[in-house]
Amino acid sequence: MATKILIPTPLRPFTDKKDAVDVEGKTVGELLADLTTKHSGLKAHLYNDQGKLRSFVNIYINDEDIRYLQKEQTPVKAGDTVSIIPSVAGGAPTTAEAPAALPELTKDDYKRYSRHLILPEVGVEGQQKLKAAKILCIGAGGLGSPVALYLAAAGVGTIGIVDFDVVDFSNLQRQILHGTPDVGRPKLDSAKDKLLAINPNINVVTHNAALSSENALEIFAPYDIVVDGTDNFPTRYLVNDACVLLGKPNAYGSIFRFEGQASVFATKEGPCYRCLYPEPPPPGLVPSCAEGGVLGVLPGVIGCIQATETIKLIIGAGEPLIGRFLIFDALRMKFRELKLRKDPDCPVCGTHPTVTKLIDYEQFCGVPSATEAPMSGSTTEITAVDLKKRLDRGDKLTIVDVREPHEYQINRINGSLLIPLGDIPKRYVELDPNDELVMQCKVGGRSAKAADFLRSKGYNKVLNLTGGILDWIDKVDPSQPKY
């Protein structure tokens, strides 16, 4: 009994242009075997090297896919129509695809990377992948330092660094890319020197720029993986979104005081930073490291985790930190792990994304842009110099320092009252609404929040000290230490 198999357009050149072929058999498998015997050119296109039907070859009996029947064992009855129907798939290259040809290792490479080469998980091929890899570090600071140093030592062929800062004395406690003689130098220069000293065979690309929505996609484009070592929310969201848009994994890390976090975001299958935090915290709520402090060795721990994850992604070994959020507490010396899921409603990596290009991240995070009127002109602000004048004049002002007690120990304005920002909601009643209040912190961020809070409680005479204690020390009282 002959059964007709309908042949799709692209396969007709192999069936003498016929759109249907009569074949014999009791099951679909037998029909296909007969078909490929009669027209042997079809075999390579229907079956893969293991002799299985290719995933994009669909066999239908009447209107049913044999995958949902008995596959190739599906029996064929008289009068059935069997069709080969293509599904058509394709797509752009992803980082998971190995580059066409991996670079050869030199004699020097074999010597230098011998401890990698004898690890079966790395081996020659893994080391070649490292050599071919292009990794971008956002920032040459606390996290960027260990990341870049270890990636350079590991033989990552191209390391890009984005930074625009110069080395400051206050960086040296943790930013081990830079040394005391580097103070005042651009961080990129000092970083490049250190990396090439460790490994002169790599290519260090410096991007002297503040990362922005205008330049991020262009800077990221040539790299395989981005390592986020930023210290602020606008850049963190920018890095995340750019990575999602470009399909590049983001080896994420962040640090604060004694606690660090790490994860791998924006992979094809995994969640992104926005799946975890769709919205940034209100500005000022989470202090920066400059305000809150950070244990110097903490970025060493977290940065090394980022470097580890980056190398694992490059060589394709182990279980990456995808869909897992690692929290490290240095004081208790404990690691905790949270499970993260890709959010189908995520505005950037979900099924119906609303963010399809880079936005204004300063505005998104509620940070006033640099183009807005200077705060000192505002009637709710007071400068250090004006404050000094008014105090000298004998005006009765209550200065409220909203920093933490350990900051107050380092420096303070004489006669100020210490109420840490976190205590303001329960202690503000200690303040007299009829007094003129001057709120003060380290640089003016936390005190602005405290001032807003007091105004919302009906305090009308509240001023915020512009530039905080640091400006006060610069302009009024240089005898005190800064931090």
Next chain:
Amino acid sequence: MPEVKTQTLMVNAAIDGEIRRHGEETYPHECCGALVGTGNRVTATVALPNTTEEGPRRRFMVRPSDYRVAEQKAGELGGDLLGFYHSHPDHPARPSQYDLDHAWPTFAYIIVAVAQGKSEAMTVWYLKEDRSAFDEGELHGN
């Protein structure tokens, strides 16, 4: 040495525009559609939904049911199914290993690169008979 003949696909400005527009509309996701025509001349495109479950930024998928729709439309338009087009958002207009692994013989595969939402290079590719690689074809206007 067997003679290597470059295949040519005729794509006029209107068709070219339709493919580019589709790629720009679906950016940052990949678009896909069918090429209908006769001989080596494309006379119409059929935009198809991208039904991939692997992330539409890097993949496209035309289901068998949509393939049937395309074949039916081709018949209605009095032409044959000549191939398919798809976009590569923020990637060059060159076929990936994935494209190669999933390619059908004889079909013309047009790839349009879309960078930052703007269409750029457009190329056409044909699978070698031994499935080892693609041969790049030539796109001709008018």
